[in-house]
Amino acid sequence: NATVQSDGSLTFSGAWNGTFKAAKEATTCPAWILYDLLTNSRYGYGDQIAESQLDKFAFYSCSAYNNAQIDNGLGGTEPRFAFNGSIQKQGSAYGLINNLCATMRAQAIWSVGALTISQDSPKDSSYLFTLANVADGGFTYTGSSVKTRATQINVSYFSNDSQSIDWEEVDDTAMQAKYGIVSKNVKAFGCTSRGQARRL
Numbered sequence: 001n002a003t004v005q006s007d008g009s010l011t012f013s014g015a016w017n018g019t020f021k022a023a024k025e026a027t028t029c030p031a032w033i034l035y036d037l038l039t040n041s042r043y044g045y046g047d048q049i050a051e052s053q054l055d056k057f058a059f060y061s062c063s064a065y066n067n068a069q070i071d072n073g074l075g076g077t078e079p080r081f082a083f084n085g086s087i088q089k090q091g092s093a094y095g096l097i098n099n100l101c102a103t104m105r106a107q108a109i110w111s112v113g114a115l116t117i118s119q120d121s122p123k124d125s126s127y128l129f130t131l132a133n134v135a136d137g138g139f140t141y142t143g144s145s146v147k148t149r150a151t152q153i154n155v156s157y158f159s160n161d162s163q164s165i166d167w168e169e170v171d172d173t174a175m176q177a178k179y180g181i182v183s184k185n186v187k188a189f190g191c192t193s194r195g196q197a198r199r200l
Contacts, residue, residue, distance in 0.1 A: 028082035055116035072195030085190030150184035
């Protein structure tokens with residue numbers, strides 16, 4: 001029930017019955033790129049993982065969230081998460097799966113002989129924890145010193161405009177006024193969008 005748009009994102013119509021179209025078009029959706037990598041036996045892990053071991057409806061749920069059109073911060077809209085990268089060398093399967101999951105704020109989970117993905121996206125609460133329903137000892141809170149938290153993030157991404165690595169700087173001016181500039185550099189894996197780099 002998906003249609004590929006000119007930018008590689010997907011739009012969906014109706015309920016999905018779990019079947020796929022023939023692979024004729026490319027997509028930028030990281031959920032289906034990961035699914036393809038896991039099931040393809042030529043360039044992926046298809047020799048080790050069977051399609052029946054994947055929770056394809058979890059991938060579909062992530063895909064719907066990934067492809068929602070949101071404000072790109074530059075006067076237009078774009079899909080929430082897109083992957084525009086080229087995987088050119090061998091590496092750890094675990095590392096590559098986690099890198100692809102990170103592009104869409106997801107986590108791969110292997111449980112009871114099957115793989116699913118869980119995404120950090122809005123959901124209804126499933127259970128509330130309070131002091132009334134927690135064993136003795138209650139809660140313990142820990143965290144880092146506010147003074148050591150980054151007040152400036154520099155995100156590297158590949159710019160299609162300049163055809164080179166570009167940087168998007170995001171500043172927390174209120175925290176900088178109190179604690180100064182504490183800079184941190186991060187890399188947006190497979191990212192070619194300034195808006196997506198800024199959201200990261």
